[in-house]
Amino acid sequence: MSKFNMKNTSRRSFLAGSAAMIAAPAIAQSTSTVNSQATTENERDLSEVVRRNISSFRTLxxxxxxxxxxxxxxxxxxxxxxxxxxxxxxxxxxxxxxxxxxxxxxxxxxxxxxxxxxxxxxxxxxxxxxxxxxxxxxxxxxxxxxxxxxxxxxxxxxxxxxxxxxxxxxxxxxxxxxxxxxxxxxxxxxxxxxxxxxxxxxx
CATH class of the missing domain: 2.40.440.10 (L,D-transpeptidase catalytic domain-like)
Structure with a gap:
């Protein structure tokens, strides 16, 4: 297998594994209503990276x-x-x-x-x-x-x-x-x- 194909395969494996890890907690925690997603503000898809205003999170x-x-x-x-x-x-x-x-x-x-x-x-x-x-x-x-x-x-x-x-x-x-x-x-x-x-x- 070429280096290029190996990199692509590794990257695909990493992304698939990451997606599974992101999805797993949501599935596991759906069994507990106390810790369910319904108790959390849904600003957007929870798997999406949230970019926050860094200036609001500052030392005081x-x-x-x-x-x-x-x-x-x-x-x-x-x-x-x-x-x-x-x-x-x-x-x-x-x-x-x-x-x-x-x-x-x-x-x-x-x-x-x-x-x-x-x-x-x-x-x-x-x-x-x-x-x-x-x-x-x-x-x-x-x-x-x-x-x-x-x-x-x-x-x-x-x-x-x-x-x-x-x-x-x-x-x-x-x-x-x-x-x-x-x-x-x-x-x-x-x-x-x-x-x-x-x-x-x-x-």
Whole structure:
């Protein structure tokens, strides 16, 4: 076989394999209504590469938002779908893409704080979630089907959390019932840095 044909064959195999990998999560997750595509804003075909406005996903200074970084500070920018973190001594700054609430009615803004940290969280839908989605299970334990991913930071507002997600399609989209979602590797990193008492501002 010529080098040209080998390259074409390899490229076709790679593209076919990639298409299968993209399709597989959607098929697997259709069995769980909680993690289904219906709970995610469908801006366009989920297999399409989304080009976002990079200027909206930018580094920020903490000073316009907090009086100090005592206990650390987390800023959730719902409009740009980003989470910012500053350590108490300001030596650490992190910027993460996030998922945000599906609608303005589900969105809450203002000041709160981390009141609890849970690795391997379990999940129970709120009464309002069950009213909107009566087919949802009343409880999901830790694991790959859990909507809270691998780690969760519980906020002082009832039912509100910053947490991970196993469904990576949700990141960068309006896809939650009020919480803020991060990739599992990002929430694990933030979980290690943040502590109970870390101040949180959602804007």
């Amino acid at each position: 200074d903490w000073r316009p938002y907090f009086d100090s970084t005592r206990n650390g500070a987390i800023l959730v920018d719902i409009d740009s779908r980003a989470v910012h973190y500053w350590s108490e001594d300001q030596s650490i700054y992190k910027l993460y893409p996030s998922s945000v609430p599906l609608t303005q009615e589900l969105t809450r803004r203002g000041r709160t704080q981390v009141v609890r940290k849970v690795e391997g969280p379990s999940w129970r839908p709120t009464p309002s979630m069950l009213k909107r989605n009566p087919e949802w299970p009343p409880y999901i334990g830790p694991g790959p089907d859990n909507p809270l991913g691998t780690h969760a930071l519980y906020l002082s507002w009832t039912y509100y959390r910053i947490h991970g997600t196993h469904d990576t399609r949700k990141i960068g989209r309006r896809s939650s019932n009020g919480c803020i979602g991060l990739y599992n590797e990002h929430i694990a990193e933030l979980f290690a840095q943040a502590k109970v008492g870390t101040q949180v501002l959602l804007i």
